[in-house]
Amino acid sequence: MSDLDIPSPFSEIPLYPLQYLHPSPIHPLPHLSTSATDAANTKDTTANKDGQNPSSHPRINIWCKREDHGSPLACSGNKYRKLEYIVPDILRPQKDGRTVTILVTEGAIQSNHTVQVASVAAVLGLKAVVLLHKGTGGGLRSTTNPEVFQNTGNVQVVRMLGAEVRMLEPDESADDKDPVEPILQGLRDNGHVPYWIPSGASLHHLGGLGYARCAFEIAKQEVELSQRGTLKGSGRFDYIFVSFGSGSTVAGLIAGFKLLEKTRQQQGNNEERKQLPKRQVISIMSSPTKPKPYHEERAVRFARTAGEMIGLDPQNDISLDDVRLDDRFVGSAYGQLDPETKAALDRVARVDGLIGDPVYTGKTLRGLLHWVESGEIARDWSVRGGNSAELNVLFIHTGGQSALAAYSDI
Structure with a gap:
């Protein structure tokens, strides 16, 4: 107990x-x-x-x-509770015996989840790549200043935490395309050991x-x-x-x-x-x-x-x-x-x-x-x-x- x-x-x-x-x-x-x-x-x-x-x-x-x-940690919210149980899996040696070097996650442009993953990466001494989907939701479509929407708020915080931000266009996130696997493979080709955390950490077991x-x-x-x-x-x-x-x-x-x-x-x-x-x-x-x-x-x-x-x-x-x-x-x-x-x-x-x-x-x-x-x-x-x-x-x-x-x- x-x-x-x-x-x-x-x-x-x-x-x-x-x-x-x-x-x-x-x-x-x-x-x-x-x-x-x-x-x-x-x-x-x-x-x-x-x-x-x-x-x-x-x-x-x-x-x-x-x-x-x-x-x-930065911008405290509900994702840290989820990540508390995921971090031990991140720190565990992978199947090939190597350790994770970079966290990769995704979300809408103003995703809270991506901030908290980037913060955890910083605390663990890891790099982070954040994939932000321009086509997700109506926030970007409804704003009168798209440039501000894509560079302030959570996006600004993610960058302050040292994460690399990649903006994905709507056609890159279409149902018949998987934008994530090519990115993960590109990181592997550059010597990284990436760990994928799906949006909101919900699809993670x-x-x-x-x-x-x-x-x-x-x-x-x-x-x-x-x-x-x-x-x-x-x-x-x-x-x-x-x-x-x-x-x-x-x-x-x-x-x-x-x-x-x-x-x-x-x-x-x-x-x-x-x-x-x-x-x-x-x-x-x-x-x-x-x-x-x-x-x-x-x-x-x-x-x-x-x-x-x-x-x-x-x-x-x-x-x-x-x-x-x-x-x-x-x-x-x-x-x-x-x-x-x-x-x-x-x-x-x-x-x-x-x-x-x-x-x-x-x-x-x-x-x-x-x-x-x-x-x-x-x-x-x-x-x-x-x-x-x-x-x-x-x-x-x-x-x-x-x-x-x-x-x-x-």
Whole structure:
């Protein structure tokens, strides 16, 4: 067992620490909680023909887990958790006995993932090549200053970290072409030993482990907050909202919480949970490129991959019912900041001083506020048998604020 009470075999999987020694903090968003609950109550009252029952809606306590404060490395965010489990594989001798000399990864032009890979490369004393796809998403298409978009924000940070940036034109990334393998082969021909990390680290077989571990971290923080009397209601986070990009963040959370509950049941200390509806992890999609069923299947696949590694029965313990994706807030394109998302970002900044990002957390905040203010959370809770005066909602802030500079004209 670790200090997070992670059971075997999960606790035995090698990890290279990239996070702070303490958990990323969780703190309340009190003003947002009040305004969102008031909006839900107003809607309930308006919907009631007699104008009665204005207080039927439960109090929604909104909290934020600051993954953007989780690591001392550049532009802290959710990818460092994934990379903690990938770094031991990077450092392991390759099949030919040689060691890795260069990390290669890819992303959209303002990719957060590429920054964190470049930062890890710098820390490990390795070189890095970052492939940025001009055709991915709508950020570049919608900007009024393409030159600024391609050279500021995350692109600027990646270069500061010493990575080589290669911009790929849309035709180089077409479905019938693989731009990556020729680049890897070119590096090999020049004497390098490259290590490929796919976009978001989600297609990497270790990509889901970081957020499986995060589930145990959240559970420990729930206990601490509850003991201090600050986490009301159920004493846990009943709903967790997180962005859905490449998919392994939410997949890891699903697998981790499954293992957590299974472990508690085996230990016989889950009595207090029996009367509560199942905790819900709701992931807000950030891209309309693929339909929701495609991403649901992807999330299940990633969760099962992680689940099998950490001690779950992947087929029996994880199913499509565990995946709740919401595609109503994707906007017109990935990476394109729509007016509704901008309004959500502005609102959260002005009431609780929280800065989100234009690609992921902005859409997630917009979705979370809709769930609360439309009464959707209260209805979902009631339908599933819940009856509480207060509900606790956790927003996982995955970082990405460094991209804001590239969106200055929007």
